Amino acid sequence: MKRKNVLLLLSAVLLCGSVTIAQEPVQNIDAKRHPNLRNAQNSIVAASHYIDAAQKDNDWDMQGHAQKAKDLLKQASDELKEAAEISNQAHHK
Numbered sequence: 001m002k003r004k005n006v007l008l009l010l011s012a013v014l015l016c017g018s019v020t021i022a023q024e025p026v027q028n029i030d031a032k033r034h035p036n037l038r039n040a041q042n043s044i045v046a047a048s049h050y051i052d053a054a055q056k057d058n059d060w061d062m063q064g065h066a067q068k069a070k071d072l073l074k075q076a077s078d079e080l081k082e083a084a085e086i087s088n089q090a091h092h093k
């Protein structure tokens with residue numbers, strides 16, 4: 001029984017750890033088709049890098065607010081990609 005509890009606890013820790021690892025925003029919009037969306041995405045990536053630097057400068061002690069901002073930047077980048085894809089679909093009909 002004790003072994004089962006330990007395995008369950010380890011599984012929960014690994015699951016939580018994998019969920020909290022955030023991905024960085026990426027540049028994945030075609031600059032030729034959507035130059036404005038690509039420029040916006042570039043700004044998001046740059047902002048994420050500035051937040052990384054701020055976190056390091058402050059010994060990662062920002063009470064989670066910097067990470068939340070980075071998560072929102074990733075979400076914004078994903079939304080821009082989605083907008084580009086929807087536009088591509090609309091113009092191929």
